[in-house]
Amino acid sequence: MHAPSSIGIVTPQVATFTEPLLLSSSGQLETYQLVYETYGQLNADASNAVLVCHALSSDHHAAGRHHESDKNPGWWDALVGPGKAIDTNRFFVVCSNNLGGCSGSTGPSSINPKTGQPYGPEFPIVTVRDWVESQARLSETLGIQQWAAVIGGSLGGMQVLQWSITYPERLKHAVVIASAAKLTAQNIGFNDVARQAIRTDPEFHDGNYYQFNTRPTRGLRIARMLGHITYLSDDSMAHKFGRSLRQKAQFDYEFTPEFEVESYLRYQGDQFVNRFDANTYLLMTKALDYFDPAAAHEGQLNVALQPVKANFLVVSFTSDWRFSVERSREIVRALQSNRLAVSYAEVESPHGHDSFLLEIDNYIDVLRAYMTRIANECEADSE
Amino acid sequence: MHAPSSIGIVTPQVATFTEPLLLSSSGQLETYQLVYETYGQLNADASNAVLVCHALSSDHHAAGRHHESDKNPGWWDALVGPGKAIDTNRFFVVCSNNLGGCSGSTGPSSINPKTGQPYGPEFPIVTVRDWVESQARLSETLGIQQWAAVIGGSLGGMQVLQWSITYPERLKHAVVIASAAKLTAQNIGFNDVARQAIRTDPEFHDGNYYQFNTRPTRGLRIARMLGHITYLSDDSMAHKFGRSLRQKAQFDYEFTPEFEVESYLRYQGDQFVNRFDANTYLLMTKALDYFDPAAAHEGQLNVALQPVKANFLVVSFTSDWRFSVERSREIVRALQSNRLAVSYAEVESPHGHDSFLLEIDNYIDVLRAYMTRIANECEADSE
Numbered sequence: 001m002h003a004p005s006s007i008g009i010v011t012p013q014v015a016t017f018t019e020p021l022l023l024s025s026s027g028q029l030e031t032y033q034l035v036y037e038t039y040g041q042l043n044a045d046a047s048n049a050v051l052v053c054h055a056l057s058s059d060h061h062a063a064g065r066h067h068e069s070d071k072n073p074g075w076w077d078a079l080v081g082p083g084k085a086i087d088t089n090r091f092f093v094v095c096s097n098n099l100g101g102c103s104g105s106t107g108p109s110s111i112n113p114k115t116g117q118p119y120g121p122e123f124p125i126v127t128v129r130d131w132v133e134s135q136a137r138l139s140e141t142l143g144i145q146q147w148a149a150v151i152g153g154s155l156g157g158m159q160v161l162q163w164s165i166t167y168p169e170r171l172k173h174a175v176v177i178a179s180a181a182k183l184t185a186q187n188i189g190f191n192d193v194a195r196q197a198i199r200t201d202p203e204f205h206d207g208n209y210y211q212f213n214t215r216p217t218r219g220l221r222i223a224r225m226l227g228h229i230t231y232l233s234d235d236s237m238a239h240k241f242g243r244s245l246r247q248k249a250q251f252d253y254e255f256t257p258e259f260e261v262e263s264y265l266r267y268q269g270d271q272f273v274n275r276f277d278a279n280t281y282l283l284m285t286k287a288l289d290y291f292d293p294a295a296a297h298e299g300q301l302n303v304a305l306q307p308v309k310a311n312f313l314v315v316s317f318t319s320d321w322r323f324s325v326e327r328s329r330e331i332v333r334a335l336q337s338n339r340l341a342v343s344y345a346e347v348e349s350p351h352g353h354d355s356f357l358l359e360i361d362n363y364i365d366v367l368r369a370y371m372t373r374i375a376n377e378c379e380a381d382s383e
Numbered sequence: 384m385h386a387p388s389s390i391g392i393v394t395p396q397v398a399t400f401t402e403p404l405l406l407s408s409s410g411q412l413e414t415y416q417l418v419y420e421t422y423g424q425l426n427a428d429a430s431n432a433v434l435v436c437h438a439l440s441s442d443h444h445a446a447g448r449h450h451e452s453d454k455n456p457g458w459w460d461a462l463v464g465p466g467k468a469i470d471t472n473r474f475f476v477v478c479s480n481n482l483g484g485c486s487g488s489t490g491p492s493s494i495n496p497k498t499g500q501p502y503g504p505e506f507p508i509v510t511v512r513d514w515v516e517s518q519a520r521l522s523e524t525l526g527i528q529q530w531a532a533v534i535g536g537s538l539g540g541m542q543v544l545q546w547s548i549t550y551p552e553r554l555k556h557a558v559v560i561a562s563a564a565k566l567t568a569q570n571i572g573f574n575d576v577a578r579q580a581i582r583t584d585p586e587f588h589d590g591n592y593y594q595f596n597t598r599p600t601r602g603l604r605i606a607r608m609l610g611h612i613t614y615l616s617d618d619s620m621a622h623k624f625g626r627s628l629r630q631k632a633q634f635d636y637e638f639t640p641e642f643e644v645e646s647y648l649r650y651q652g653d654q655f656v657n658r659f660d661a662n663t664y665l666l667m668t669k670a671l672d673y674f675d676p677a678a679a680h681e682g683q684l685n686v687a688l689q690p691v692k693a694n695f696l697v698v699s700f701t702s703d704w705r706f707s708v709e710r711s712r713e714i715v716r717a718l719q720s721n722r723l724a725v726s727y728a729e730v731e732s733p734h735g736h737d738s739f740l741l742e743i744d745n746y747i748d749v750l751r752a753y754m755t756r757i758a759n760e761c762e763a764d765s766e
Contacts, residue, residue, distance in 0.1 A: 025636035125636040185620035185644040189612045192645040193605060196652075199638065200601040202585055218583040222576060226609060229572045234704075237568035243675060251673055253408035253508040255582065255665065259672065261568040262575040269579075282638065289642065290634055292626060321617075321704075 006073065007039045007081045007088055010064035012104060015141050021099075021134060024290075027124035031113065034138050035104025036060045036096035039080060040088035042143070048378045049144040050086060051135065051171075052076065052095040053152030053159035055356075056227075056284045057276060059103035062095040063088070078359040085368040086151065090375040094142065099134045100126045100283040108279030109210065121207030126283060128155075128291045132162045139170070148378050149173035149371070150310075153356035154323060155284065158291045161331070164308045165293055173374050174310040175367070178320055178356040180327035181301050181334070182292035187322065190230055191285040194223035198278045207279055220278045221269035228268045233319035233352035237261060301334035308335070312342040313370045315363065317355035343370060389456065390422045390464045390471055393447035395487060398524050404482075404517060407673075410507035414496065417521055418487025419443045419479035422463060423471035425526070431761045432527045433469060434518065434554075435459065435478040436535030436542035438739075439610075439667045440659060442486035445478040446471070461742040468751040469534065473758040477525065482517045483509045483666040491662030492593065504590030509666060511538075511674045515545045522553070531761050532556035532754070533693075536739035537706060538667065541674045544688075544714070548676055551692040556757050558750070560698040561739040563710035564684050564717070565675035570705065573613055574668040577606035581661045590662050603661045604652035611651045616702035616735030620644060684717035691718070695725040696753045698746065700738035726753060 016033045023029065037060050042049060052062050054075070063080035065073050080086045080093055097105035100123060108123040115122075139147070150163045150171045157179025164174045183191070198204060201219030205212050232240070241261035245251070248258075257263040297303035312335050316328035325346050335342040345366040349355040355363065399416045406412065420443050425432060435445050437458070446463035448456050463469045463476055480488035483506060491506040498505075522530070533554045535543045540562020547557045566574070581587060584602030588595050615623070624644035628634070631641075640646040680686035695718050699711035708729050718725040728749040732738040738746065 025634075027636075182626060184617055185624040185626065185642070186612060186615075186617045188626070188642050189608075189620065189644050189648055192640070192642075192648060193608045193612065195638065196608065196649065197580060197605050200605070202601075222580050222583070222605060225572075225576045225579065229569060229576065232569075234567055234569045234707075237572065241568040243565060243568065243571070243678070251408075253410075253669075255578065255669075257575070259568070259571050259575075261572050265572055265575060266579065286636075286638075295626075324617075 005081050005083050006077065007064035009067065010037050010039065010061075010074070011066075012037050012060060014104065015138055017134070017137055021130070021137075023124050023130050024127040025125050029099070029106065029124065032099060032106035032134070033104075034096045034099065034106075034134060036094060036138065037062065037064075037074075039063050039093040040091050042092040043378070043382055045382055046144050047146070047148060047381055048091050048375070049142070049147050050091045050093045051139070051147050051150045051163075052080065052086070052093060053135075053150065053156035054095060054098065055152070055154035055156050056288065057272070057281070059101060060095045060097040060105070061103070062093070075357065078357070079364065079367065085364050086371055087375065090379070091148065091371070094138070094144075096135060096138055098126075098131050098284070100280060102277035102280040107277065108207070108283065109277045118210040120210055120279060123279065123283070125286050127287050128158045128162045129166065131159055131287070132166050135159070135163075136167060136170070145170070147171040148374050149175055151175040151177070152179070153177035154179055154353065155288055158288070161293065162291075164310045165305065168307045168309040171310050172377070173313070175313045175315070175370065176328070176331060177315040178317055178323050178353055179331075180323045181294060181331050183288055188289050190226065191289055194226055195282055195285055197222040197226075198282060204278065209278070215273070216278045217273040220273045220276065220281060223281060224272040225265045225269040228265055230322045231352055231354045233321065233350060235319060235350050236352055239350065301330060302337045305334050305338055308338065308340060312340060313366075314342060314344045315347060315356075315366060316345075317347050317349040317351070317353070317363075319350050320353045320355060322353040388464050388466050389460065390447035392450065393420050393422065393444075393457070394449075395420050395443060397487065398521055400517070400520055404513070406507050406513050407510040408508050412482070412489065412507065415482060415489035415517070416487075417479045417482065417489075417517060419477055419521065420445065420447075420457075422446050422476040423474050425475040426761070426765055428765055429527050430529070430531060430764055431474050431758070432525070432530050433474045433476045434522070434530050434533045434546075435463065435469070435476060436518075436533065436539035437478060437481065438535070438537035438539050439671065440655070440664070442484060443478045443480040443488075444486070445476070458740065461740070462747065462750065468747050469754055470758065473762070474531065474754070477521070479518060479521055481509075481514050481667070483663060485660035485663040490660065491590070491666065492660045501593040503593055503662060506662065506666070508669050510670050511541045511545045512549065514542055514670070515549050518542070518546075519550060519553070528553070530554040531757050532558055534558040534560070535562070536560040537562055537736065538671055541671070544676065545674075547691045547693045547695075548688065551690045554693050555760070556696070557693040558696045558698070558753065559711070559714060561700055561703055561706050561736055562714075563706045564677060564714050566671055571672050573609065574672055577609055578665055578668055580605040580609075581665060587661065592661070598656070599661045600656040603656045603659065603664060606664060607655040608648045608652040611648055613705045614735055614737045616704065616733060618702060619734050622733065684713060685720045688717050688721055691721065691723060693723075695723060696749070697725060697727045698730060698739070698749060699728075700730050700732040700734070700736070700746075702733050703736045703738060705736040
């Protein structure tokens with residue numbers, strides 16, 4: 001049973017690409033596949049297509065459920081569906097798993113056709129730009145010349161920025177949520193701690209753990225626990241857990257989890273290692289670290305954004321300290337200095353970086369209003 | 384050669400206690416020793432003694448050098464010495480390594496007299512209150528009835544608070560720097576990630592690693608890297624490292640350290656594992672987590688502080704997000720509501736939590752002014 005506004009049962013699809021993809025690292029992938037989902041109907045002139053880009057640890061499954069007894073819907077089900085902010089009654093929504101992923105797109109855990117073994121550490125490091133290239137090819141497969149909008153939060157927002165730079169003609173609107181034009185040193189530091197936790201796990205075997213029939217679960221669990229703290233705000237953790245003890249009134253003076261927050265984080269870590277590949281985690285964090293379109297222009301973001309033609313909606317959340325409002329303001333200022341149309345919403349929210357995944361009224365309203373305008377444009381153009 | 388204001392060569396001393404120490408955990412230590420250093424001269428009526436309490440990863444070596452070719456002075460050498468803010472020409476300064484430590488005081492790496500083996504995980508969990516008890520016994524050994532001041536930063540500040548509660552008559556002044564009356568859920572979360580990194584390291588052997596002639600260096604290194612990020616501010620990391628690359632102009636698209644911040648954090652982690660014991664790290668973080676004197680009084684800090692008689696100086700740093708200014712303000716408000724004399728300085732500093740260790744002019748000035756007043760009091764009383 002689904003809530004009335006859910007998209008219902010969805011089925012992933014796979015697109016296979018046999019033309020080599022040249023990568024930022026100068027390596028290339030001879031062949032690869034992308035797994036993706038679509039929601040809603042593409043209209044006759046293919047003008048109502050919206051590309052949703054996912055963040056570090058999510059995938060192509062943005063909305064709906066895979067089968068009737070599926071416990072959890074897609075990661076953005078709160079925002080994507082019939083009558084929702086990204087309305088699948090009006091838009092044809094596409095979401096693909098990033099190259100290097102572990103949910104069906106070719107990645108380190110996929111079989112390397114050259115060796116018949118999983119790629120493991122042989123899988124090349126991919127960048128946000130590489131993802132945009134791979135998604136551009138997917139657009140062609142789907143017959144989409146121009147996206148009505150490309151939308152993403154966090155790492156997904158970086159993909160949106162890159163789309164607007166690389167293919168200015170191929171998107172009308174860009175929606176960048178809780179993102180940044182580059183990571184700070186603190187962000188890179190957190191990512192490197194996570195990577196070191198994985199890479200120094202004795203079960204990592206230099207990334208060849210598949211061959212040893214093992215996985216660096218200890219390291220990946222630590223990486224996730226750490227990540228999770230940075231996705232929440234100090235205040236939201238105080239509100240959610242405070243100093244509450246776990247099913248007891250006094251300290252045990254032991255190393256078993258005593259505070260609720262400890263058992264929550266350990267649970268998050270334990271769950272994550274069951275669904276995510278450590279090599280993919282490493283690749284995603286590197287893509288985050290590398291992203292910095294202004295670097296090639298002496299740090300001038302407005303120069304990097306010179307090719308951009310899309311209209312922008314930029315959204316940030318007040319308590320997000322991983323991708324602070326200042327990072328979004330930098331994007332807005334650069335777009336404005338290029339005299340581009342940009343709407344900016346700084347949404348009051350106590351939920352930290354994770355806000356972009358949540359049903360926060362002001363946020364939904366802002367996104368809905370912007371998307372309604374786009375849908376109206378598409379329908380006017382189609383008439 | 385020493386700077387003119389250095390205390391010069393110092394020699395640690397050891398005090399042995401043979402009366403059992405009853406602990407917060409209801410366990411006890413039959414015998415234990417504390418290693419400590421003293422700087423300056425105790426005056427005739429023992430009224431000029433100052434106790435300095437150390438933070439998580441430091442020890443009894445607060446000032447001076449151990450020998451002529453000693454590369455680094457004690458951890459608070461910038462503040463403790465002849466003519467310095469804590470002036471050893473006027474004060475007799477004592478600093479002891481916390482019980483459970485790994486620098487000479489009895490701890491998990493010490494030999495358990497009952498077994499002839501290192502304590503390892505048999506060493507009981509100790510609390511801030513236990514440290515104050517052990518320091519109170521040290522005071523007696525030293526013939527100090529009342530401290531002119533007890534001073535500490537971070538975890539050391541918690542010891543100061545506990546001193547003022549447990550032994551209100553035994554200190555005249557309390558100086559609490561960059562500290563808190565309790566950790567937040569976020570703090571506990573970071574500590575638990577660090578502990579899990581250590582405890583899931585296969586070389587940890589449930590804390591018995593000494594017997595296996597190994598150490599959980601991977602986990603301890605991760606713990607330190609993570610800790611280090613939280614001791615700095617986002618801004619200070621941006622200023623110190625930014626997105627600078629390490630001795631190169633372009634990305635290698637490899638997992639070797641590429642950004643300066645990565646190589647800095649890894650270096651910090653590598654250095655730390657050479658000097659610190661993992662079991663001690665676990666104990667120190669637990670003591671931090673447990674500290675919460677208000678918990679026994681329905682969360683009312685002012686009630687917990689009811690016994691306090693000392694005058695207070697509380698100092699916080701604007702960019703400290705691990706022990707934010709709000710945590711210091713809570714202490715100040717509680718003291719004020721008890722009509723105690725409290726001076727509070729919120730020092731503008733970009734250096735985050737680590738500020739309390741640094742030579743920051745405004746901070747030094749505040750501390751020097753307060754300590755001068757205390758020294759004048761001592762000398763007036765002695766006349």
